[in-house]
Amino acid sequence: KAGVTQTPRYLIKTRGQQVTLSCSPISGHRSVSWYQQTPGQGLQFLFEYFSETQRNKGNFPGRFSGRQFSNSRSEMNVSTLELGDSALYLCASSLAPGLAYEQYFGPGTRLTVT
Amino acid sequence: LAKTTQPISMDSYEGQEVNITCSHNNIATNDYITWYQQFPSQGPRFIIQGYKTKVTNEVASLFIPADRKSSTLSLPRVSLSDTAVYYCLVGEGHHGSSNTGKLIFGQGTTLQVKP
Numbered sequence: 233k234a235g236v237t238q239t240p241r242y243l244i245k246t247r248g249q250q251v252t253l254s255c256s257p258i259s260g261h262r263s264v265s266w267y268q269q270t271p272g273q274g275l276q277f278l279f280e281y282f283s284e285t286q287r288n289k290g291n292f293p294g295r296f297s298g299r300q301f302s303n304s305r306s307e308m309n310v311s312t313l314e315l316g317d318s319a320l321y322l323c324a325s326s327l328a329p330g331l332a333y334e335q336y337f338g339p340g341t342r343l344t345v346t
Numbered sequence: 347l348a349k350t351t352q353p354i355s356m357d358s359y360e361g362q363e364v365n366i367t368c369s370h371n372n373i374a375t376n377d378y379i380t381w382y383q384q385f386p387s388q389g390p391r392f393i394i395q396g397y398k399t400k401v402t403n404e405v406a407s408l409f410i411p412a413d414r415k416s417s418t419l420s421l422p423r424v425s426l427s428d429t430a431v432y433y434c435l436v437g438e439g440h441h442g443s444s445n446t447g448k449l450i451f452g453q454g455t456t457l458q459v460k461p
Binding site: 236265267274275276277280288289290291322324330331332334335336337338339340 | 377378379380382387388389390391392395433435436437447448449450451452453454
């Protein structure tokens with residue numbers, strides 16, 4: 233079956249702009265989590281969605297937001313981009329929330345803010 | 347707040363057994379502890395998960411003591427292709443609740459396997 237897909241794969245934006253990243257989970261998976269990966273901070277949890285509801289949120293400012301649609305696809309949005317937002321953004325899908333269910337990661341979206 | 351600690355790096359030789367320990371406190375009492383492997387330019391890939399005691403699959407074993415304040419990933423007979431970064435993933439415990447809060451990755455352990 234098809235894996236987790238993320239679009240776009242690469243993105244270059246300017247400070248102050250906003251960006252929307254998309255994640256399509258594996259068919260049948262209803263939970264989607266988002267992570268930010270940087271060399272300095274490692275993998276940091278952004279938020280988790282299940283059945284269109286945000287279940288948990290990491291320690292990121294309100295400029296980071298997300299949503300999940302009825303088909304389980306998810307988007308995350310970052311407004312007023314800062315240089316420090318340059319990172320690899322990963323999404324992962326699983327059958328349900330919690331770590332009892334294996335998370336399958338997509339290849340990520342590489343965001344560069346200039 | 348949950349906190350995780352892993353060694354930054356480890357070196358090994360082909361054929362050896364490698365053990366990587368992650369220390370974690372204040373984790374959700376009712377959720378699993380999971381380990382992932384990541385190669386450059388790829389998303390993390392699931393290796394193994396466990397709740398307590400010992401779990402073994404075709405690629406690794408996971409040891410979790412009764413207090414669940416640490417977990418040890420064991421890779422038997424590593425090969426050059428096992429060179430990667432290894433992460434533990436836990437759920438933060440909610441104060442007064444056993445449910446999982448936000449998910450916390452360890453800092454990652456870079457394993458270098460030498461011939």
